[in-house]
Amino acid sequence: MKYLHGFNKKEQDRLYFQSQFLKEQVFRNVDFHACRDILEIGCGVGAQTEVLLEKFPHAQITSVDASEAQLARAKERFKNHPRKKQVKFILADAKNLKFPANSFDAVFICWLLEHVPKPVDIVKEANRVLRIGGRIVCNEVLNNTYFVDPYSPMIQKVLFEFNDYQWEIAGDPFVGAKLGIFLDTAKFKGITVMPAWVHFDRRDLIRRKEFMDHERDLFLSAAPELLKEKRITPAEVKELKREWEVLKADKDSVIFYSWMQAFGVK
Ligand SMILES: C[S@@+](CC[C@H](N)C(=O)[O-])C[C@H]1O[C@@H](n2cnc3c(N)ncnc32)[C@H](O)[C@@H]1O
Structure with a gap:
């Protein structure tokens, strides 16, 4: 399956920034304090692995991803990490893990399930490898929550093409809303699903600018693929960049984005 963002260094660096920037929201209500063996599925370059270790320094973490390029970067990143002995990076397809049950x-x-054709199969696989009483936490996108002001038509157009293309290649930019159904199908108990969000305006200009820069880079990471597919033109990419600059320069601009978090117990 195609991966819309690509695996180049800039995109990998974006994941390190994103995990630190959003860590209080992504890890809100995540309580793995009583968990010794943690499995991270779709670990990418190990960006969330760093946060997992920060928050749960006692844990043994097994992090899997289907991309050798992402794992190579993760291993490089952890070469000098003080807790590197607590982490294993393993090449694996999330829907067919080689770990025994329990x-x-x-x-x-x-940020994994939007990229796979049958996300529920991965959640079932997660259930299989968990011990009784083990916990699952998922954070996944819901891209139609995206909002910027002033109105920016090219951002809206590229967002539509991004979502539509991801849908065409059997991904799901709205997967977050369905997490409750996947956890239920996979027989998790005590399921809770709730939105998480970021909202920035002039009350925090530094974080607003940082987030807008990040979002501009996220949009641009998909641009080469959208250009190749003739869904957008080079002139539209230029306009997209201009709109992001307008937003950043406007004292009263606003940006909001929400995604979904799901929690369950085996
Ligand atoms: C957007 S990245 C997120 C990485 C990490 N979770 C983070 O938040 O930084 C999605 C990752 O999912 C991985 N991936 C996609 N399909 C996969 C599959 N079937 N099995 C394992 N990993 C997969 C990709 O290689 C990519 O590294």
Whole structure:
């Protein structure tokens, strides 16, 4: 399956920034304090692995991803990490993990399920490898919550093409809203699903600018693929960049984005 953002260094760096920037929201209500063996599925470059270790320094973490390029970057990043002995990075397809049943106390999934054709199969696989009483936490996108002001038509157009193309290649930019159904189908108990969000305006100009820069880069990371597919033109990419600059320069601009978090117990 195609991966819309690509695996180049700029995109990998974006994941390190994103995990630190959003960590209080992504890890809100995540309580793995009593969990020793944590499985992180779709770990990418190990950006959330760093946060997992920060928050749960006692844990043994097994982090899997289907991309050798992402794992190579993760291993490089952890070469000098003081807790590197607590982390294993393993090449694996999330829907077919090689771990025996009942191997882990917790599963952490973040920004993965939008990229796969049958997300429920991955949630079932997570359930299989968890011990009884083990916990799952998922953070996943819901891209139609995206809002910027002043109105920016090219951002809206590129967002539509991004979502529509992801849908065409069997991903799901709205997968977050369905997490409750996946956890229920996979037989998790005590399921809770709730939105998480970021909202910035002139009351915090530094974070607003940082988030807008991040979002501009996220949009641009998909641009080469959208250009190749003739969904957008080079002139539209230029206009997209201009609109982001207008937003950043406007004292009263606003940006809001919400995604979904789901929690369950085996
Ligand atoms: C947007 S990245 C998120 C990485 C990390 N969770 C984070 O928040 O920084 C999505 C990752 O999912 C991985 N991925 C996609 N399909 C996968 C699959 N079937 N099995 C394992 N990993 C997969 C990609 O290689 C990519 O590294």
